[in-house]
Amino acid sequence: DIVMTQTxxxxxxxxxxxxxxxxxxxxxxxxxxxxxxxxxxxxRPGQPPRLLIYKISNRFSGVPDRFSGxxxxxxxxxxxxxxxxxxxxxxYCMQATHGMCSFGQGTNVEIQ
Amino acid sequence: EVQLVQSGAEVKKPGxxxxxxxxxxxxxxxxxxxxWVRQVPGKGLEGMGVIYPGDSETRFSPSFQGxxxxxxxxxxxxxxxxxxxxxxxxxxxxxxxxxxLGVWGQGTMVTVSS
Numbered sequence: 001d002i003v004m005t006q007t008x009x010x011x012x013x014x015x016x017x018x019x020x021x022x023x024x025x026x027x028x029x030x031x032x033x034x035x036x037x038x039x040x041x042x043x044r045p046g047q048p049p050r051l052l053i054y055k056i057s058n059r060f061s062g063v064p065d066r067f068s069g070x071x072x073x074x075x076x077x078x079x080x081x082x083x084x085x086x087x088x089x090x091x092y093c094m095q096a097t098h099g100m101c102s103f104g105q106g107t108n109v110e111i112q
Numbered sequence: 113e114v115q116l117v118q119s120g121a122e123v124k125k126p127g128x129x130x131x132x133x134x135x136x137x138x139x140x141x142x143x144x145x146x147x148w149v150r151q152v153p154g155k156g157l158e159g160m161g162v163i164y165p166g167d168s169e170t171r172f173s174p175s176f177q178g179x180x181x182x183x184x185x186x187x188x189x190x191x192x193x194x195x196x197x198x199x200x201x202x203x204x205x206x207x208x209x210x211x212x213l214g215v216w217g218q219g220t221m222v223t224v225s226s
Contacts, residue, residue, distance in 0.1 A: 001174060039214065041157075048207055049157065051214035060214050092157055093188045096211035099171050101159035 002026055002095055005014035013067045019080040023093035026075045030097070040078045043106075044089040052091075053078065054059055072073035076112075085111060101111040114138040116146075116217035123133050124198050125224045131194040131219045132210030141189035142166040144172075146192045148182060149207045151219075163191055198224045 003026040013019045024104040029036045034044075040053040051060045053069035056076060066081040080087055088111060119133040134146065147162040163173040164186040172182070180193040191208060202225050208217040 037211070039211075048216045048219050049209075050216070056216050059180065090156075094147075094157075094211075095149075100162060100173055101209065101211055102173070103149075103157040103159065108155045 001100075002029075002098050002102045004093055004095060004102055004104040006091075006107050007091055009105060009107055011109045012088050013080075013083045014112060015085060015110060019087075019093055019109065020037045021078045021109075023071075023078070023104050025074045025095055027098070028077075028087070029095050030073065030110075035097075036072065038076050039094045039096070040067075041085045041094055042087075042089050043092065049092065060110055074087075075088075083109075083111070089091050114210075114213055114215050116210060116215055118206075118208060118217040118220045121221040121223070122200075123225070124169075125226055126197075126198060126200055126224055128198050128224075129196050130198055130222065131192050131193070132189045132206060132222070134193075134217050136189045136191075139213060142186040144210050144212045146184065147189040147209045148180075148209055149209055151207065153204070155210070157207075160193070160206075165191065192212075198222075200224050200226075210215045 005024045007022045041049040043049045058071045068079050090106045092106050115137050142165045145162050148160040150158045160176040161182045163170045163182045163184050165186040170182050185190040207218045207219045211212050
């Protein structure tokens with residue numbers, strides 16, 4: 001199994017300030033087809049997860065451009081350039097390279 | 113619009129069987145992997161297994177191998193997650209997801225209680 005490790009697990013943020021979440025995988029997520037199937041999800045309370053970023057750095061349809069993703073191999077980062085109130089929730093990294101979906105533990109983003 | 117629509121909430125007793133569904137629409141269902149994900153209340157997401165509806169190839173996380181059955185009927189664009197004998201510890205929200213399309217179902221809450 002691929003183990004995904006996120007840091008931090010709790011992230012108090014100030015409105016209008018940037019925020020960053022890291023994700024590390026136990027093996028490289030580069031697929032033999034040349035793609036890296038690393039995604040970032042947002043889950044608001046009481047809702048299903050929502051895709052924000054796919055293949056490391058591509059924003060999904062309708063996702064604000066304050067969200068960005070970067071990284072390669074085993075180390076990845078999600079950045080929010082200026083946090084808004086609606087960004088509160090739990091963020092997960094997810095890999096789908098190695099035949100299965102596996103997830104980080106989740107990072108709880110809250111407004112301080 | 114690409115969608116995954118799941119069956120409704122279930123309340124079952126320990127030892128009972130259950131099959132929940134996930135119906136895809138708006139895309140070629142047979143050619144995209146479907147995954148099942150468990151979320152115990154207040155906890156994170158756990159990948160259970162995936163299926164390729166075109167040929168029903170399935171893969172399981174070691175934690176769920178032998179505990180559940182995953183199947184699909186491509187003629188009706190539907191994937192299934194099945195238990196033969198439920199336990200209280202199966203109480204959770206279950207999501208289907210198309211990892212390749214980035215689409216999630218709305219979730220099915222399964223409650224197992226005597």
